[in-house]
Amino acid sequence: MLIVSGPTGGSEHDGGGHPERPARISAVMEGIDDLHLGTDVQIVVPHVANLAQMARVHDTAYLNELAAFCKAGGGQLDPDTYAMVDSWSAARRAAGAGLAAVDALRQRDDGVAFVVARPPGHHALRDRAMGFCLLNNIAISAAALTADDERVLIIDWDVHHGNGTQAIFWDDPKVLYVSTHQWPLFPGSGTAQEIGGPHALGRTVNIPLPAGATGDVVRRAIGEVALPAIDDFDPTWVLISAGFDAHRADPLANLALSSGDFAELATMVAGFAPRPGRLVLFLEGGYDVGALRMSVAATLGALLGDSYHPEDSTCGGPGTEMVHQARAEWDEAFHRARLLNPSERRVR
């Protein structure tokens, strides 16, 4: 069973010519249609996230300012990020879509959920919009889960580092944040030496990859660098920041994945969930609508046991050395931090 929370945004939050645009939602829905799931797909109407839910990860002052900014007509928040009159409601619905997906899975205790929402969220900081993102959708859902004492693994395979998500959970031992991303690239964070705060040492795992890296390198990165931390963490939920801008056709970056790679990645990451009904994907980036459609179909098809592979997976690109380097740097940073903070322990 595929639970789709959304689609949200519709024609809202349309910056006119901006790559983060409503057509992305149409492409995603077409990708889902390509799977011909029939009654195996259920659309969940998202509710609007309320202030208390958003305030778990965002400063109330920021939320009030953003609402006022949109009400006043909106504008540019930074050179990349815009907000309009209807962006506040769109962003709250996008955040609520994640919460609705979690609720739906809890009720069913089965299936996988996909949050088809925009604007995306993983760059949004506690007190600031950034990188097309207004509210951190995946963080709001993760915080709702940790409030119920769940242990949440966030896998972020968007081509950009999810600096907002990392910062929000930097010192939270109930969240393990794992990111693969192109380096160097916006937002400029996400080195392997960033391993978490003093109360959450080892709860952040970054694996920067060079331009041109292929799918086999990304899978190796997760398997060789992140897997020990994931095993140690033993998550009760798995949330994916599912950006599809690591696809070779994407105009905003230079990794070289195909839609087939996302299918293999999804299969791998789904194996980290403890049981059915504990896996939620959140749409992040992905700006070539054709690649987005294929990648979504391949990803969801793999999760549902379908063999929909519009493109072969890729291999042979650069990055193996960077993966080894990331492993060594993470280990070194972790052991150094433990020496400096002997009383701090990772808390399960």
Next chain:
Amino acid sequence: MRPLQTIAVGFDGSLDAEAAVRWAFELASQVDADVVVIHAVGLLEYAAHRGVAVELEKTVERLAREAGIDSARVHWNLADGDPCSVLIRAGVGPVAADLLVVGSRGQGAHAGLLLGSTSHELAEHAAVPVVIVPTGREGQ
């Protein structure tokens, strides 16, 4: 307090940012400091405007000539990220600036509200002192 050795100034090509760069050059000449002129490369610029940075660097070179500052003291720095984040990092990272300088309003800011104001965010989050240069008053 140790003497100023490195001044970092944000530059996005706006008139406000030009004012900030001029002010930083003036101060650097007086205290014998280096100036790192930082341009933040965002998502959209990376994708579509690869020639922008080249033009901005030429502008900085012109401003340096006009200010009469020793060109060896001026360093051009392209950094991935949003303007606020790259300047915050300049205060703690390899740049290790002692002072951050920005114009009062860069591109993309929304007049009348603090949201979207790089200078406001810097004032809240930077680890080193921040100077906000009002446009038109850089020579004062």
